[in-house]
Amino acid sequence: MQHLKQTDPEIAGIIAKETLRQEEGLELIASENYTSQAVMEAMGSTLTNKYSEGYVGKRYYGGNEVIDEMEALCIARAKELFGAEHVNVQPLSGSPANLAVYMAVVKPGDKVLGLKLDHGGHLSHGHPVNFSGLNYSFSQYEVDEKTQRIDMNKVREVALRERPKMIIAGFSAYSRDIDWKAFKSIADEVGAITFADIAHIAGLVAGKALESPVPIFDIVTTTTHKTLRGPRGAIIMCKAQFQKDIDRSVFPGIQGGPHDHVNAAKAVAFKEALQPAFADYAKQTIKNAQAMAGELIKRGYKILTDGTDNHLMVVDLRSKDLTGKVAEVALEKVGISCSRSTIPFDTRKAMDPSGIRLGSPAFTSRGMGISEAVQVAALVDSAIMNAASDEKLKGVKAQVQELSKKFPMYGKKA
Ligand code: DSN
Numbered sequence: 001m002q003h004l005k006q007t008d009p010e011i012a013g014i015i016a017k018e019t020l021r022q023e024e025g026l027e028l029i030a031s032e033n034y035t036s037q038a039v040m041e042a043m044g045s046t047l048t049n050k051y052s053e054g055y056v057g058k059r060y061y062g063g064n065e066v067i068d069e070m071e072a073l074c075i076a077r078a079k080e081l082f083g084a085e086h087v088n089v090q091p092l093s094g095s096p097a098n099l100a101v102y103m104a105v106v107k108p109g110d111k112v113l114g115l116k117l118d119h120g121g122h123l124s125h126g127h128p129v130n131f132s133g134l135n136y137s138f139s140q141y142e143v144d145e146k147t148q149r150i151d152m153n154k155v156r157e158v159a160l161r162e163r164p165k166m167i168i169a170g171f172s173a174y175s176r177d178i179d180w181k182a183f184k185s186i187a188d189e190v191g192a193i194t195f196a197d198i199a200h201i202a203g204l205v206a207g208k209a210l211e212s213p214v215p216i217f218d219i220v221t222t223t224t225h226k227t228l229r230g231p232r233g234a235i236i237m238c239k240a241q242f243q244k245d246i247d248r249s250v251f252p253g254i255q256g257g258p259h260d261h262v263n264a265a266k267a268v269a270f271k272e273a274l275q276p277a278f279a280d281y282a283k284q285t286i287k288n289a290q291a292m293a294g295e296l297i298k299r300g301y302k303i304l305t306d307g308t309d310n311h312l313m314v315v316d317l318r319s320k321d322l323t324g325k326v327a328e329v330a331l332e333k334v335g336i337s338c339s340r341s342t343i344p345f346d347t348r349k350a351m352d353p354s355g356i357r358l359g360s361p362a363f364t365s366r367g368m369g370i371s372e373a374v375q376v377a378a379l380v381d382s383a384i385m386n387a388a389s390d391e392k393l394k395g396v397k398a399q400v401q402e403l404s405k406k407f408p409m410y411g412k413k414a
Helices: 002-007 009-024 037-043 065-082 094-105 131-135 152-162 180-190 202-206 240-254 260-273 276-298 324-333 361-365 370-385 390-406
Strands: 086-088 111-115 137-141 166-170 193-197 219-223 234-238 312-316 339-341 355-359
Touching: 002 009, 009 390, 037 260, 065 086, 065 202, 065 234, 065 260, 086 240, 094 131, 094 193, 094 219, 094 234, 094 240, 111 152, 137 152, 152 180, 166 180, 180 193, 202 276, 234 240, 276 312, 276 361, 276 370, 324 339, 324 355, 324 370, 324 390, 361 370, 370 390
Parallel strands: 111 137, 111 166, 166 193, 193 219
Antiparallel strands: 086 234, 219 234, 312 355, 339 355
């Protein structure tokens, strides 16, 4: 940071402030994590200076022999990590990766099936304001009102009725295992392409703590910065038969020059995820989420589906007569970050919905275990229950800082 401090002390100061916020606070946003310093060094490298439109050995600019070496290594590591037949490592982030999949295998107006946003899905899985919902003819499946779980019989019913060209499985706020094989069998029945978006759980899949859809599904996308703990970005994995269409769709279909510095950082993250310690991290992340959910239930909170199989949980705050916004603000005041979340069949609006989403990936990366996860749940409860008292929230904030100090972001990484 020496150069930055000299050239631009304002931005250097802002970065220092954000680093302190992260260091002193507790990160419970289920889609966030702390990358390693090695990942950050790769991102802050000379590779940012290069244009490399095209693919390994087939670039539209000269001077790419070193970049080719990096991208080939990145692809090889991703293939090894996920057992994928083909990987495109160039997508800039999750939504562009998903857009590339649509462009590769369906045409505007084609029928597609995905999980509804307020039932745990993602904007790019067919929401009407998103490119997906605007360009394709979507039918959306929901979770069951009683169990809040995806009911595969209902998915099959919708699929048989709509006969979509593609079926999407994946989520950004769902805490239970996905039955990949059941999705595949329904897709086979109606002749649909299978597309899994594992952005949230990719690290847990890579760490073999959750079942992988990669051998089962035609196409799988993931971001690289959530449980996978890499830089902000994404990859697309697919069966060899889709390779050409996917690659053409990413470039020149959607993107220009790849972000080589970020792709180098993806390669570093894949190497880290291939180490045995990462499998321990993945398992611990789930155990910590389960411990947190258990403690919150004990304290009278309703957790959707009554628990979790992965790294996240959605808390229905109607159990405490509070809203997501009130809880998010109270938690922010004590240095705990979370995201407010709609719950299935929510009667409230997205800006102030009935729930919050919490996750364990980031605090697990700091080396926290089950006893700390229970402590974190107690701190969440204290903040929420004292939302109206700034005085009491100050006391909770001191406890949050005390816990965070014991587990430095870059001290005890798993
Ligand atoms: N924004 C991500 C999340 O928080 O789940 C999904 O894109």
